[in-house]
Amino acid sequence: MALMTRKFGQKKSAAAAPSSRIAQAVSTQHATPRPLRGTAYREASVVFESGYSLRCIVLDYSKTGVRLRFPTNEVLPPRLIVKAAAVGVSGPARVIWQHNSEVGLELI
Template identity: 50%
Template sequence: MSILTRLLGHRKTETVTPSRIEDVTSSRRSEGYARPLRAQVYREATVTLESGYTRKGIVLDYSESGLRIRFPNNETMPRQLSVNARSVGISGRAQVVWQKGSEVGLKLI
């Protein structure tokens, strides 16, 4: 054991403190911050860009303020677009809030 101690040194125990992000999210929960309820669905939607180009995707979940759509490929979306998801009762202008791979988070305008 002494050879390993000389080679690797003494093992120090560290205390892990929560990050600032964890502090913010936990404080939001304590303040009564609640995420809007989201309905889990798997319905078709069409997105139309300002140029007139349309893309079809699948609505994974939605709320009264926005929705999450998955597309078949990873094309970058512009900041604003029109969304038509009549099967879930959503139609109108939307703003791209986040995009990760082929999934896009939209906020209804």
């Protein structure tokens, strides 16, 4: 039995319980809440610096950013101009994240 203890180690202590790790992760969240987001399914477009324009759909938006979906997987430049008059969002934006056909933009 001593061989089994050495091979597999000791039991985890109570301090390493998952609930304590979860409590620690929850306590380190940001102090400022995220801005409220409005959900929409409205047409929009993005314009590259070269003048090339792509049509897309606004999934949700806030005063600081917007989430868009394109009909195909697109590779976007780091900065572009978003035009979503239907939800009152337009102006320069920066790509924060991109996954397949969806993209998250920060309005700048």
